[in-house]
Amino acid sequence: MSYTTPDLPYAYDALEPYIDRMTMEVHHDKHHTGYTSKLNAALEGSGFEGKEIEELIRGVDSLPEKIKTAVRNNGGGHYNHSLFWEFLSPSGGGKPEGRLIEAINSSFGSYDDFVSAFSAAAAARFGSGWAWLVSDAKGTLSVISTANQDNPLSQGLTPLLGLDVWEHAYYLKYQNRRPEYIENFFKVVNWKKSAEIYESVL
Numbered sequence: 001m002s003y004t005t006p007d008l009p010y011a012y013d014a015l016e017p018y019i020d021r022m023t024m025e026v027h028h029d030k031h032h033t034g035y036t037s038k039l040n041a042a043l044e045g046s047g048f049e050g051k052e053i054e055e056l057i058r059g060v061d062s063l064p065e066k067i068k069t070a071v072r073n074n075g076g077g078h079y080n081h082s083l084f085w086e087f088l089s090p091s092g093g094g095k096p097e098g099r100l101i102e103a104i105n106s107s108f109g110s111y112d113d114f115v116s117a118f119s120a121a122a123a124a125r126f127g128s129g130w131a132w133l134v135s136d137a138k139g140t141l142s143v144i145s146t147a148n149q150d151n152p153l154s155q156g157l158t159p160l161l162g163l164d165v166w167e168h169a170y171y172l173k174y175q176n177r178r179p180e181y182i183e184n185f186f187k188v189v190n191w192k193k194s195a196e197i198y199e200s201v202l
Contacts, residue, residue, distance in 0.1 A: 032077070
């Protein structure tokens with residue numbers, strides 16, 4: 001089984017003015033597709049081709065050395081981006097509802113405090129990486145940041161929301177203004193997807 005890059009669930013320009021069409025085209029068609037093709041090439045003949053990507057990411061540290069780095073980098077890139085497209089929506093923004101907002105308020109004090117913590121983690125990530133809202137197995141939330149294409153699954157955590165802070169995710173529009181990109185991200189967040197994942201944890 002080969003992994004495939006999923007189609008975007010909306011048009012390339014659907015997130016404008018917050019994320020521009022050219023960024024989405026390059027990000028999805030070039031970067032994500034590159035991770036997917038390199039993952040497939042690395043796993044060919046390894047005996048791990050048929051594994052679910054989540055299974056590979058969770059157990060990345062126990063994989064054979066021959067494929068471990070490729071799965072961490074390219075498998076992580078494929079999985080992280082597959083999630084990222086779903087964390088965005090032309091009709092996104094606002095605040096989460098139901099049990100997710102209750103958990104956010106319980107874990108962070110308020111929605112605004114969560115946004116501050118998440119934004120700080122995204123802004124402070126040195127170089128390339130991601131900021132995440134994650135849940136442990138008990139449903140307790142926290143904010144973490146990972147380097148490069150690492151994913152919270154490898155730490156036993158479930159990602160509920162992720163923001164790509166690699167330069168390719170924002171540089172064409174925002175240049176070095178990462179904080180502005182982070183602020184605008186919340187205007188297109190698909191909280192319905194985050195809530196759906198959270199419900200699966202409980």
